[in-house]
Amino acid sequence: MSWLLSLFNQDSVPHTLLIISLVVASGLVLGRVSLAGIQLGIAGVLFSGLLFGHFQISINQEVMNFLREFGLVLFVYAIGLQVGPSFVSSFFRYGLRLNGMAAAIVILGALITVLISIVGDIPMPVAVGLFSGATTNTPSLAAAQQALGSLPDISSETLKMPGLGYAVAYPFGIAGIILAMLLNKRLFKVDITAEAKSFADKQQEDAHVPIWKDLRVENPNLNGLTLRQIPFFHGMNVVMTRILHNGEVDIAGQDSLLTIGDTIRLVGEREPLEQLKILIGPESDVDLKQIATKLQSRRLLVTNKTAINQTVGNLCMLYGVTISRIHRPDVEFSPTSGVHVHFGDELNVVGSQEALNSIEKALGNSLEEINHPQIMPIFIGISLGVLLGSLPMYLPGIPSAVKLGMAGGPLLVAIMLSRIGNWGTMTWHLPKSSNIILKDIGIVLFLACVGLHSGDQFVETLVKGDGFYWMACATLITLLPLLIIAAVARLVYKLNFLTLCGLLAGSMTDPPALAFANNLSPSAAVSMAYATVYPLVMILRIIAAQLIILLVN
Numbered sequence: 232m233s234w235l236l237s238l239f240n241q242d243s244v245p246h247t248l249l250i251i252s253l254v255v256a257s258g259l260v261l262g263r264v265s266l267a268g269i270q271l272g273i274a275g276v277l278f279s280g281l282l283f284g285h286f287q288i289s290i291n292q293e294v295m296n297f298l299r300e301f302g303l304v305l306f307v308y309a310i311g312l313q314v315g316p317s318f319v320s321s322f323f324r325y326g327l328r329l330n331g332m333a334a335a336i337v338i339l340g341a342l343i344t345v346l347i348s349i350v351g352d353i354p355m356p357v358a359v360g361l362f363s364g365a366t367t368n369t370p371s372l373a374a375a376q377q378a379l380g381s382l383p384d385i386s387s388e389t390l391k392m393p394g395l396g397y398a399v400a401y402p403f404g405i406a407g408i409i410l411a412m413l414l415n416k417r418l419f420k421v422d423i424t425a426e427a428k429s430f431a432d433k434q435q436e437d438a439h440v441p442i443w444k445d446l447r448v449e450n451p452n453l454n455g456l457t458l459r460q461i462p463f464f465h466g467m468n469v470v471m472t473r474i475l476h477n478g479e480v481d482i483a484g485q486d487s488l489l490t491i492g493d494t495i496r497l498v499g500e501r502e503p504l505e506q507l508k509i510l511i512g513p514e515s516d517v518d519l520k521q522i523a524t525k526l527q528s529r530r531l532l533v534t535n536k537t538a539i540n541q542t543v544g545n546l547c548m549l550y551g552v553t554i555s556r557i558h559r560p561d562v563e564f565s566p567t568s569g570v571h572v573h574f575g576d577e578l579n580v581v582g583s584q585e586a587l588n589s590i591e592k593a594l595g596n597s598l599e600e601i602n603h604p605q606i607m608p609i610f611i612g613i614s615l616g617v618l619l620g621s622l623p624m625y626l627p628g629i630p631s632a633v634k635l636g637m638a639g640g641p642l643l644v645a646i647m648l649s650r651i652g653n654w655g656t657m658t659w660h661l662p663k664s665s666n667i668i669l670k671d672i673g674i675v676l677f678l679a680c681v682g683l684h685s686g687d688q689f690v691e692t693l694v695k696g697d698g699f700y701w702m703a704c705a706t707l708i709t710l711l712p713l714l715i716i717a718a719v720a721r722l723v724y725k726l727n728f729l730t731l732c733g734l735l736a737g738s739m740t741d742p743p744a745l746a747f748a749n750n751l752s753p754s755a756a757v758s759m760a761y762a763t764v765y766p767l768v769m770i771l772r773i774i775a776a777q778l779i780i781l782l783v784n
Contacts, residue, residue: 254679273746280682302676309669311645333738333764339712341775360396365708367404367741371776378780398685400705407709408744427754449512459485469499498555533576535595544568550590552582574658604665616641639769733760
C-alpha cells in the first residue's frame, strides 16, 4: 500500500489530479445533502475543499493558483458567451437601475466595513480582508494587499492580516448571499415557477416576435404597383411572403404585381401590421397556407461557412425563396433584404420544394455542425480576455493601477464577441451543452482550489484569537447591504425575484451564488442580471478596497 500513501503525500501530477477530483466529487455529493430544505448545491465543493485543506491534504501552491484562476476564467467566459446576445438590450432596459442598486450594495458594504473597524476595534487590514471575503471578491483582496504594501513602515505580520480576514469571512460570504436569497424568497412568498413565467412573458413582449396576417388588397392606389414600388414595406420591416393572384398562390418577390382583390401574407411585428391594414385593406378570410399547393415553409439552420454573412436579399434572389423570419438566441425578427445571416441562425424560408432543397444545401442545416464547438475561437477569446484583464488603469487619487483581473476581462470580451457573432468564417457561437460543461468545470475547479487554499488556516483562526468575532462582523458586511437593497428592489421597483438573485450574486461578484441561483430555475433572468452588473461592481469593489486602506490610513 506504499504506492497509495505516496500518491496522497508526494507532490506529483497524479497526486494533483486525484486530490482535485476527490474534492470536486465529494463536494458535489455534499451539495446534494438537504438540511431543513436547503442544499448547498455546487457551493458544497468549497466546503469540501476546506475540509481537505484542514487535514493538510492539498496540492502544489503554484498549480493551485493556476487551476483557480483558469477555472474562474472558463466560468466567466462561458457566462459572457451565454448572456452576451441579450446583454446590451438588457442593460438599456434594466441596466441603469440594476447597476445603481448594485453600486449601492458596494458602497453600503464599504461604509459598514469602516464603521466596524472603528466601533468594533478591528485593525483596518483585517477589516478590509473581511470586506473582500464577505463579498467573495478575490481581486479586491489583491488590490487591498497591494495598497497596504505601498504604505510606509508596514510589517510582514500586518501584510498577512487581510488574508486571515478573507479566509474567515469567505465561507459565510457565499452562504450569506445564498441565505439572503432564501430569506427574500420566504419573506415575499415567491413562487419560482411564476417568476420564471413572468420574466419569459416580459421577454416575449419586449422581443417583438413577428406574426403574420393575410390582408386583402382594396386600396386602389396600390393597383398595378409592384412590391418594389411600395416604400412602406421596407420602412416598417415587414416582409411579404405569399400572394394569391388569379386563384393561385405564389411566392412574393420584389416584382410581384398587386391588383385589387389579391390576398397577400405579411410577416412582421403586430403594430406595423395593424397600421398596414389601413393602407392595404382588411384581413382576408382566406388562409393562404391552407390553399397553397406549390409553396411550403421550412426552418433551416445556417451552418455552412460559405453562407455566413450573406444578405437575406442575396439568398432570396439566388434561390427564389422568401425568408420571413430569423431566430437568434433570445430574439426573433422579420429581416430586411440587407440583414446578414450569422452562424446558428434559424431561418423560416418559404418557397417551392425544389427551391427549399437548393437553399437547404447552401445553408447547411446541419444539427451535427451546430452542436460541434469550434475550439480555436474559445482560446482566442480567452487570450483577449486575459490581455484586457491585465491592462492597468490609472484613476485619479489612486496611487496603484486598477485592473479588471482574470474575471472581469474575459467576461467583457466574451460579451463583446458574442455580440459580433462571426468573424469571417470563424464563429463565437458555443452550443448550449458545451457552454454548460465549460461553466461547470470552471466553477468546480475555482471552488476546490479556494477551499484547499483556505482550509489550513480556517479552523485555527476560528478557534484561536478573534476568529468568531471577525466572522460575526463579516456577516453584517455580507447581509445588511443585500437585505436592504433587496427589500427596496422588491417593494419599490417590483423587481422579478430571479433578476433580484442575479443582482445579489453579481453585486458580490460571486460565481457560487450565481450557480446556486441558476439551479433555482433554468430561466436566463439570473445570468442576464449578473452580467449586467458584474463589470461595474468588479471595478467598484477593487477601488473600494484600495480606498479603505489608503484613505483611512
